Amino acid sequence: MIDWESATFLVTGGAGFIGSFLTEELVNRGSDVVVADNFSRGEYEKIAHLEDDIEVRPTDLTTHKGCLEAVEGVDHVFHLAASVGGIHFIQRENVGGLTPSVLMNQHMLEAARITDVDRFLFASSACIYRQQHKDLNRFSEDQGIPADPHSTYGWAKVLGEVACDAYNEDCDIATSSVRIFNAFGPHENLDPNSSHVIPSLCRKVIEEPNGGSIELFGDGTQERGFIYVTDLVEGMLHTIEKKADGEPINIGNGSEVVSMNELAEMIIAISGKDLSIEHDLSKPTGTDKYAADTTKMKAELDWEPVTPLEEGLQNVYEWAADELESSKQPAFANGGADK
Numbered sequence: 001m002i003d004w005e006s007a008t009f010l011v012t013g014g015a016g017f018i019g020s021f022l023t024e025e026l027v028n029r030g031s032d033v034v035v036a037d038n039f040s041r042g043e044y045e046k047i048a049h050l051e052d053d054i055e056v057r058p059t060d061l062t063t064h065k066g067c068l069e070a071v072e073g074v075d076h077v078f079h080l081a082a083s084v085g086g087i088h089f090i091q092r093e094n095v096g097g098l099t100p101s102v103l104m105n106q107h108m109l110e111a112a113r114i115t116d117v118d119r120f121l122f123a124s125s126a127c128i129y130r131q132q133h134k135d136l137n138r139f140s141e142d143q144g145i146p147a148d149p150h151s152t153y154g155w156a157k158v159l160g161e162v163a164c165d166a167y168n169e170d171c172d173i174a175t176s177s178v179r180i181f182n183a184f185g186p187h188e189n190l191d192p193n194s195s196h197v198i199p200s201l202c203r204k205v206i207e208e209p210n211g212g213s214i215e216l217f218g219d220g221t222q223e224r225g226f227i228y229v230t231d232l233v234e235g236m237l238h239t240i241e242k243k244a245d246g247e248p249i250n251i252g253n254g255s256e257v258v259s260m261n262e263l264a265e266m267i268i269a270i271s272g273k274d275l276s277i278e279h280d281l282s283k284p285t286g287t288d289k290y291a292a293d294t295t296k297m298k299a300e301l302d303w304e305p306v307t308p309l310e311e312g313l314q315n316v317y318e319w320a321a322d323e324l325e326s327s328k329q330p331a332f333a334n335g336g337a338d339k
Contacts, residue, residue, distance in 0.1 A: 007032070008033070009031050009032070010076070010077045012080055015042030015043055018180075019035070019037070023047055025237065027053045038059070038060060038061070062103040076118055079120065081104055083099075098152035098153070102160075105163055109164065119175075119176075120176075121240040126139065128179060131289070136257065137287070137291075138290070139292060141248055165247065174244030178248070178249060178251045179249065179250045181292040182226045184198040201216075202317050203320060205264075206271065220264070221289075223258065223259050223291070235303060249301070250294060255294075255304075256308070256309045261277060265277070
């Protein structure tokens with residue numbers, strides 16, 4: 001068992017969406033926390049309220065030297081840092097979705113070995129799976145083999161899992177890999193060019209005048225199971241404490257699966273607006289219909305998510321509305337010039 005109050009944790013990508021929530025929860029548990037982030041996608045503002053309780057190391061994790069600097073003096077590692085950028089990014093076959101992540105994964109594991117890190121959790125993804133039939137695919141862990149992901153992003157996750165298993169077998173380091181299924185929550189990226197589906201839809205609904213319409217990618221019949229970010233963090237904490245055999249495990253919510261049409265309708269209902277839904281069949285949609293098979297998760301972690309989808313959507317919508325409204329305010333209320 002982990003003594004949270006006496007342990008030091010490293011969170012790579014700790015200024016990102018999931019990483020910032022994980023960092024805050026570790027602080028709440030009394031842990032010492034180091035955040036390693038180059039802020040290429042993460043934002044310091046997400047962890048600024050924790051600055052007196054954490055150490056931030058803005059290092060380049062694609063290098064051996066940077067990873068050694070990051071793990072210095074830590075007991076356990078949550079490795080979340082990756083090269084990612086929304087559905088357009090993971091649909092493309094390019095080295096931008098492969099090389100940086102593979103370098104980070106390998107250098108982080110080697111640095112953890114050299115410095116005798118005790119436990120190492122790797123953030124993998126449902127993107128390692130490939131749809132097998134036209135109905136809802138409930139992916140179980142064994143369906144990740146043989147590996148055949150759609151994207152270089154997925155291949156980077158596969159390689160990270162393989163490396164974690166190898167280091168668990170050959171070195172004195174306890175590793176685990178969590179395959180994350182569709183996490184959502186406040187503080188996600190709202191940029192229409194790179195945001196995930198829930199913040200993207202929230203923004204579309206907020207900005208569309210009453211009586212207008214919003215656009216969905218594809219025909220809207222795609223299905224997903226979404227997990228609220230604080231539930232995901234709880235699942236990751238259970239995993240690093242209870243599972244150290246090198247094998248991957250799904251972390252997701254398989255009990256509330258919705259289509260994109262249903263998801264859009266729920267967000268429109270939260271807004272109170274009268275909006276219609278249009279579809280762009282030319283846009284990328286990702287894997288058509290999938291959710292996590294959580295049998296192994298429930299059995300090995302004795303845990304499952306608790307936040308209802310509608311409650312999580314309400315939280316995200318209210319946060320997004322506040323963010324978009326504040327972005328309209330003048331940057332300098334006193335009339336000073338922007339220099």
